[in-house]
Amino acid sequence: MEFKDIQKAVAETASAAGKKAGDIANKAKIRFALANMQSDLDELYEKLGKLYYQSFATGTNNSAKESALISKIESLKTDMEILRAEIGLYPKSSRECPVCGKSVPKNAEFCPFCGKEI
Ligand SMILES: [Zn+2]
Numbered sequence: 001m002e003f004k005d006i007q008k009a010v011a012e013t014a015s016a017a018g019k020k021a022g023d024i025a026n027k028a029k030i031r032f033a034l035a036n037m038q039s040d041l042d043e044l045y046e047k048l049g050k051l052y053y054q055s056f057a058t059g060t061n062n063s064a065k066e067s068a069l070i071s072k073i074e075s076l077k078t079d080m081e082i083l084r085a086e087i088g089l090y091p092k093s094s095r096e097c098p099v100c101g102k103s104v105p106k107n108a109e110f111c112p113f114c115g116k117e118i
Contacts, residue, residue, distance in 0.1 A: 006029075030086055034084065037076060047069055048069045099114050100116070104118065
């Protein structure tokens with residue numbers, strides 16, 4: 001599932017308005033999406049590890065491929081953080097955005113919700 005599809009699904013469910021059952025179904029959807037994204041992330045890390053290994057072992061220059069993988073990983077991680085926040089899964093590593101009040105990752109430089117620099 002693409003992230004934009006997930007967002008769409010979330011928006012659709014949210015617009016179906018404040019029903020508790022909807023909330024629970026929505027959370028389940030997000031959890032499912034997060035699990036999928038986590039395995040995508042693990043795969044990307046594995047690919048990256050192999051590339052690094054190859055670079056060092058054989059002196060191949062894989063830096064273009066490596067940067068491409070790293071930016072994929074970064075954007076996936078950001079997407080996952082947004083989804084985690086959506087379902088209130090921000091345990092110790094979160095704080096409140098001073099502008100919109102939503103829970104954001106502790107190390108975030110910008111609020112993923114309102115875009116303000118934190
Ligand atoms: Zn904010």
